[in-house]
Amino acid sequence: MKKLQIAIDGPAGSGKSTVARLVAQALGYLYVDTGAMYRAVTLAALRRGVSLGDEEALAQLAAAVRIELKSMPDGGQAVFLDGEEVTQAIRSPEINGAVSQVAKVYGVRQVLTRRQQELGASGGVVMDGRDIGTVVLPQAEVKVFLTASLEERTRRRLKELRERGFALSESELREEVLRRDQEDTGRALAPLKPAPDAVVLDTSHLSPEEVTARIVALVRERAGSPS
């Protein structure tokens, strides 16, 4: 069967990463978490004291750091920044609060978009993010845009952060998720939005397995049909 490019976009807590990982596992494809790359650049900026308002310094930093994504046996992805594992460190509330500011910088997006395109070039890839179907892989054969209600997305994110030991209130987190949605949707460059040819799926009442099954069915349909 032909190896396709699969683009999965959507806001925070829509289930992208979980589902993208499961789809990649089901098909034996490579999984690429592009948000992890923006998070790694943000971590490097915070550690080095680079001002989040200094676009030139952020772009230089994005070009200078070495970010590696390594597939794990459980289908997840370990993230390395200049050789150091930062898989957990990039998921902290601090990074959540700063990442959208880094992600709106032209020079940062230019560097990371190019790397993502290289990773996806030969197909057989599931990539998740905000602009995969619109900018990174506009030619992807399968594009899915996942949504879910703000309440549900907050609930999922809260569970995830609490499991990792962060104490946050639900209202704090709701504000954070909403603010990041607004920043990602409202920015001039590569804003969060469904590609015109994306299949939009509301996951509020679907399990990750149900969403995965729908996407895998779409892939089989597209891979089997001569385009």
Ligand code: CDP
């Ligand atoms: O997991 P969650 O949906 O919370 O976020 P993520 O996918 O790890 O992405 C973190 C942030 O990186 C997003 O809020 C965006 O600001 C940015 N991002 C982006 O601009 N473009 C992408 N392709 C992926 C992430």
